[in-house]
Amino acid sequence: MQNKREGMTNELFEAAIGLSEPWYVSAVRFDAQERQLTIEVDFRIGSRFGHSEAAGEHPVHDTQLKRYRHLNFFQHECYLEVRVPRVKLPDGKVRLVEPAWEGRLKGFTLLFEALVMALCREMSFAAVARIVEETPHRIMALCGRYVDEAVERTDLSGVEQVAVDETSKAKGHQYVSIAADAKERKVVAVTEGKDAEAVDRLAKELAAHGCDLQNIKGVSIDMSPAFIKGVAKHFPQAEVTFDKFHVIAHAGKAVDDTRRQEQRRDPALKGLRWSLLKDRSKLDRAARSELDALIAQATTKRTARAWLYKEQLREILDRKQPNVVRAMLLHWCSCVMRSKVDPMKKVAEMIRRHLDGIVAWSRSRMTNGFLEAINGLFQSAKRKARGYTRFSTIRMVIFLIAGRLDFSTVNPHVQQPT
Numbered sequence: 001m002q003n004k005r006e007g008m009t010n011e012l013f014e015a016a017i018g019l020s021e022p023w024y025v026s027a028v029r030f031d032a033q034e035r036q037l038t039i040e041v042d043f044r045i046g047s048r049f050g051h052s053e054a055a056g057e058h059p060v061h062d063t064q065l066k067r068y069r070h071l072n073f074f075q076h077e078c079y080l081e082v083r084v085p086r087v088k089l090p091d092g093k094v095r096l097v098e099p100a101w102e103g104r105l106k107g108f109t110l111l112f113e114a115l116v117m118a119l120c121r122e123m124s125f126a127a128v129a130r131i132v133e134e135t136p137h138r139i140m141a142l143c144g145r146y147v148d149e150a151v152e153r154t155d156l157s158g159v160e161q162v163a164v165d166e167t168s169k170a171k172g173h174q175y176v177s178i179a180a181d182a183k184e185r186k187v188v189a190v191t192e193g194k195d196a197e198a199v200d201r202l203a204k205e206l207a208a209h210g211c212d213l214q215n216i217k218g219v220s221i222d223m224s225p226a227f228i229k230g231v232a233k234h235f236p237q238a239e240v241t242f243d244k245f246h247v248i249a250h251a252g253k254a255v256d257d258t259r260r261q262e263q264r265r266d267p268a269l270k271g272l273r274w275s276l277l278k279d280r281s282k283l284d285r286a287a288r289s290e291l292d293a294l295i296a297q298a299t300t301k302r303t304a305r306a307w308l309y310k311e312q313l314r315e316i317l318d319r320k321q322p323n324v325v326r327a328m329l330l331h332w333c334s335c336v337m338r339s340k341v342d343p344m345k346k347v348a349e350m351i352r353r354h355l356d357g358i359v360a361w362s363r364s365r366m367t368n369g370f371l372e373a374i375n376g377l378f379q380s381a382k383r384k385a386r387g388y389t390r391f392s393t394i395r396m397v398i399f400l401i402a403g404r405l406d407f408s409t410v411n412p413h414v415q416q417p418t
Contacts, residue, residue, distance in 0.1 A: 017039065017080070026040045067082075071109075084097060104142070113411055144393075144396050146411070162235070163182045177191050178190055191205070196226045198226075199229075216235045220241045222242065223357075241364045242357040245372070247358055251309070306341045329358065378394075378397060
C-alpha cells in the first residue's frame with residue numbers, strides 16, 4: 001500500500017513538473033526544518049537522447065547529478081535533483097544533454113525563470129530576490145540573459161517612424177539615448193551619451209536588426225543640435241518633427257523665467273508657479289480664480305502676457321493645416337519680438353530657427369510624449385534601486401520597462417506583454 005501511495009505521489013509531481021518519457025520522478029524528499037522540497041528525477045534504463053550537435057538519438061555514456069531551483073511548493077523552496085545523461089556522438093565526442101525544463105541560467109528551471117521575469121517587470125531586483133530567496137546578482141544576471149537574447153531575436157524590418165530622446169542615468173550630466181518605434185510605442189535601441197555619435201550607434205543597432213534606414217519616413221526628436229545632425233546623417237529620407245510638447249515646454253519655462261524676474265519687485269506673484277504652468281482646466285476653483293485675476297492684468301503684468309503667449313502657441317499647434325500653422329507661427333513670433341517679455345523672445349527665435357520641424361507636427365503628429373512617460377518610469381525604478389552604476393544594467397531595465405520584448409522566444413512559459 002505504501003509503495004502504491006509513493007507511486008501516486010510521484011506521478012502527481014511528474015504531471016505538475018510536466019515530465020514525459022523517458023523522464024520520471026524517482027523519489028520525493030521533504031525537509032520541514034529547512035523548508036525544502038527536493039524532487040529526484042531520473043530516466044528509464046536504455047533510453048537514448050538527441051543533441052543539437054548531431055542528428056538522431058544517441059546512447060548514454062554516463063551521467064551528472066544536477067540541481068535546479070523550481071517554483072516554490074506553497075511556502076517551501078522546491079528543487080529538482082536530476083541525473084542528467086551525457087551522450088556519445090557518432091564522432092566520439094561526449095556531450096551533456098540539456099533537459100527540456102532547464103533554464104537559461106545555470107541552476108534554474110524554465111518555470112522558475114518565467115516567474116522571476118514576470119516579477120522583474122513590476123518591481124526592483126532586490127524585491128524579487130527577497131520574494132524568491134535568491135541573490136539580487138543572480139536575478140539581475142537572469143534578466144540580463146533574457147533581455148540580450150530577446151533583443152538579439154527582435155525583427156525591426158517593419159519600423160517606419162522613430163522617436164529619439166535622452167534620459168539621465170546619473171548626476172553630472174550623464175545621459176543615455178533611447179530610440180523607439182513611434183507606432184508601436186516601444187523602445188528598440190539604447191546607447192550611452194546624447195551626442196551625434198549616440199544617434200550613430202542607435203542607427204547601427206536598428207540596422208543590425210533588419211531596419212532599413214532609408215525606409216524611415218519620420219523621426220521625432222527634441223531641438224538638440226547633436227540629434228538634428230545625427231538624424232540628418234543617418235535618416236536622410238525622414239521628415240524631422242519637433243513635437244508640440246517640446247515647444248510648449250520651452251514656452252512654459254519662459255513663463256516661469258518671466259515670473260521669477262517680475263516677482264523680485266512684485267511679491268503678489270509668489271505662489272503662482274504651478275498655476276501658471278498647469279493646464280487651466282485642471283486647476284481647482286481657487287487656483288483658477290487666482291490665475292484669472294492675474295491674466296486680467298495682462299496690460300501691466302509681463303508674467304500674464306507671457307502666459308497668454310504660451311496659450312496662443314498651444315492653440316496654434318493644435319491646428320492641422322500646415323500652411324495655416326506656418327503663417328500663424330510667424331505672426332506669433334513677430335508679436336512676441338515686439339513685446340517686452342524677453343524670455344519669450346528666446347522661444348520665438350527658437351521657433352524661427354526650427355520652423356519646418358515644428359510645422360511638421362501638424363502633419364505627422366509624431367510625438368516623444370510616450371518617451372517622457374518611459375523616462376518617468378525609469379527614473380522611478382532607478383530611485384527604488386538607489387541608482388544604477390553600469391550602462392548594461394540601465395539598458396536592461398529600460399528594455400524590461402518599455403521594450404515590450406517577446407520573451408516567449410527565449411522561454412515559452414513567459415507571457416508576452418500586451
